[in-house]
Amino acid sequence: MADLPSVSRRTLFGGALAAGALAAIPTGATAEEEAASSPRRPGQRSMIGVPFERHQTVRIGMIGLGNRGMSMIGGWSAVPGAAVTAVCDIRAERAKAAADKLAADGRPRPAEYGGSADAYKKMLARDDIDLVYIATPWEFHYPQGKAALLSGKHVGVELPIATELDQLWDLVDTSEQTRKHLFLAENCSYGRNELAILKMAHEGVFGEVTNGHGGYLHDLRELLFSDTYYTDAWRRKWHTRSTASFYPMHGLAPIAACMDVNRGDRFATLRATATEPKGLADYRKRHMPPGHPSWKETYVNGDLVTCLIETEQGRIIRAEHDVSSPRPYSRINSLAGSRGIVEDYPARIYVEPDHSGHAWKDFGPYRDRHDHWLWKKLKDDPNLGGHGGMDYVLQWRIVQQMRAGLVPDIDVYDSAAWCSPVPLSVVSLARGGKPVAVPDFTRGGWTKARPGLDSQPSEMPG
Numbered sequence: 001m002a003d004l005p006s007v008s009r010r011t012l013f014g015g016a017l018a019a020g021a022l023a024a025i026p027t028g029a030t031a032e033e034e035a036a037s038s039p040r041r042p043g044q045r046s047m048i049g050v051p052f053e054r055h056q057t058v059r060i061g062m063i064g065l066g067n068r069g070m071s072m073i074g075g076w077s078a079v080p081g082a083a084v085t086a087v088c089d090i091r092a093e094r095a096k097a098a099a100d101k102l103a104a105d106g107r108p109r110p111a112e113y114g115g116s117a118d119a120y121k122k123m124l125a126r127d128d129i130d131l132v133y134i135a136t137p138w139e140f141h142y143p144q145g146k147a148a149l150l151s152g153k154h155v156g157v158e159l160p161i162a163t164e165l166d167q168l169w170d171l172v173d174t175s176e177q178t179r180k181h182l183f184l185a186e187n188c189s190y191g192r193n194e195l196a197i198l199k200m201a202h203e204g205v206f207g208e209v210t211n212g213h214g215g216y217l218h219d220l221r222e223l224l225f226s227d228t229y230y231t232d233a234w235r236r237k238w239h240t241r242s243t244a245s246f247y248p249m250h251g252l253a254p255i256a257a258c259m260d261v262n263r264g265d266r267f268a269t270l271r272a273t274a275t276e277p278k279g280l281a282d283y284r285k286r287h288m289p290p291g292h293p294s295w296k297e298t299y300v301n302g303d304l305v306t307c308l309i310e311t312e313q314g315r316i317i318r319a320e321h322d323v324s325s326p327r328p329y330s331r332i333n334s335l336a337g338s339r340g341i342v343e344d345y346p347a348r349i350y351v352e353p354d355h356s357g358h359a360w361k362d363f364g365p366y367r368d369r370h371d372h373w374l375w376k377k378l379k380d381d382p383n384l385g386g387h388g389g390m391d392y393v394l395q396w397r398i399v400q401q402m403r404a405g406l407v408p409d410i411d412v413y414d415s416a417a418w419c420s421p422v423p424l425s426v427v428s429l430a431r432g433g434k435p436v437a438v439p440d441f442t443r444g445g446w447t448k449a450r451p452g453l454d455s456q457p458s459e460m461p462g
Contacts, residue, residue, distance in 0.1 A: 038169070040443065044176045047412055048445045052154065052181065054405035056461075058082045058398075061129035061153070063120045063144055064136035065089040065098045066231055068158060072135065073098055075392045077107045078383040079399040080460055088113035088123045120144055124151035131402065133185070134158060137234040138246075142167040145182055149174045155182040156398060159249050160419035165439070168416040168423075172441050175412040183408055184415035186253045187386070188331060189453055190393040192379075193363070194254040195372035197335055197342055201258040202454050203370070205351055207339030209259060214251025215320030217330045221283040224323070225294060233293070236280070239324070240297045243274050245305040245425040248319040249418045251331045252309075255317050257453045258335050262413050265313045266446040267438035272425035274302030279324030299324075307421045307428075309438070312446075319421060342366075373457040396460075403461045409453045416441040 060076050062069055065087060077084050084107065087098040092114030103109045113123040124132070124147055132148040134141055134157045142162035148155040149171070161184050162168050175182045188194060201209055223229045224236040238246055259265055280299045288294050303324040309317040320332070333344030340351025347363035355361050374393050378384055384392050401408055420438055428436045440446060 046445055047175050049407055051405050051407045052402045055130050055402050058402045059085045059128050059130045061086040061123055061132050063088045063134045065094040069135035075386055075395045077102055079396050081403050082399045084110050085128050086111040086123050086126055088120045090114060090117055124148055129153055138163055145171060146174050149178045149180050149182055154180050156185040158185050159247060160422050161415050163422050165423040168419060172412050172416050181408050182412045183410045184418060186249055187390045187394045188250040189253045191390045192375045193333060193344055193347055193367060196367040196370045198258050198454055199370040199372055201335060206335060206337035209337040211316040211336050212255035213318045213332050213334040214255045215332045216247050216250045217322045217327060219327055220323040225288060239280055239299045239301040242426055243301050243429050245307050245321045245421045248321045248421050252319040253418045259315050262417060262442055262446045263452055264449045265311045266440060267309050267417055268312045269310045269435040270307050270421060270424045270428060270438055271433055271435040272307050272428040273433050274429055275304045277302055279303045305425060307425055400460045409455055413442045
């Protein structure tokens with residue numbers, strides 16, 4: 001990537017709710033006052049329940065061809081009825097490499113765009129793109145996602161869709177204005193364990209669900225200090241900018257689905273805590289040579305940032321983010337209720353009346369019994385791959401929904417809610433860990449039950 005754009009004080013403190021706005025909120029402000037949402041503009045309508053228009057072939061344009069983008073290109077081109085028609089990266093050689101890969105795989109060679117920071121705008125002017133997939137560094141997701149909506153395309157964005165609260169609202173409004181969907185490409189929501197747990201929750205296996213615990217706990221120190229993995233060290237530099245929960249969505253989104261967030265419940269308040277920032281500086285001290293660019297950096301983000309989220313129905317979610325500490329990988333995936341609990345990493349379960357004696361049992365038989373239809377259908381697909389297969393399940397399902405004219409499993413309201421802990425954690429931490437309100441991005445639409453990731457079986461159009 002080119003040099004990263006400067007990061008404003010608004011970014012550091014969560015957008016519209018921080019800096020001057022934060023100072024303007026009285027200490028005793030109610031949650032309702034803080035969460036007040038702006039009314040829809042004339043002609044602007046909700047996107048809840050709006051299906052995709054039917055596409056015989058889903059034509060995909062890709063922006064961002066680094067590690068994530070290149071890892072997804074094979075899946076997008078392999079899904080039946082999908083075709084990658086254009087690829088873009090600020091580094092033109094990456095666009096060429098992506099086009100070369102598709103051609104070598106026997107796919108039609110896509111158009112290439114690159115060489116400048118606004119090359120993606122030229123790609124968006126094409127009329128042979130139905131879906132734009134964005135896999136660039138975080139700071140580019142909002143402007144590129146909005147531009148894609150305004151160009152008349154549906155948009156899938158890697159995590160997060162935006163980093164500021166006013167940006168999240170703007171993407172909601174732009175989706176409603178353009179009548180195009182923008183959604184978070186949350187692959188972990190399509191994990192086999194996560195979807196089985198979702199089915200179990202909705203079938204009452206855990207009784208009344210009361211709490212959940214999810215996170216993104218991944219020792220990324222070696223990659224963060226790599227001179228090649230994250231171009232221009234873009235991800236490490238975020239740790240110099242703010243104390244925030246940058247990336248909780250992998251663990252948070254599946255728990256939110258189990259609790260029917262935006263489908264009968266909603267996030268109401270969030271409070272955050274953060275440990276001291278020790279991990280990255282310690283790793284640098286032990287592993288990085290004198291003169292390395294990282295020695296000019298000061299790390300401010302806490303190693304472990306925890307968000308405690310309370311829902312309107314009184315449920316509690318604990319969402320964690322830690323990429324700076326030595327530890328095995330975990331997304332936690334814990335859900336508990338009046339009749340039992342499940343936890344992942346390793347996967348284990350304890351539910352009444354099946355279990356007693358205070359001893360965990362193997363989750364495997366329960367997953368097999370409650371396997372989601374998508375995994376039953378795709379588990380033997382030769383193209384199944386990427387993070388244990390969930391990348392391809394995500395891609396297949398998106399293409400299927402667009403070809404069949406279905407309502408998306410994940411919509412812009414889910415995406416905004418799941419990403420809101422990024423800016424809201426900053427605000428809560430700036431207020432000493434006090435709770436802050438989570439906006440209702442649905443503007444009241446959350447009260448009605450509706451399908452989401454708990455979809456019914458359907459076929460890929462022929």
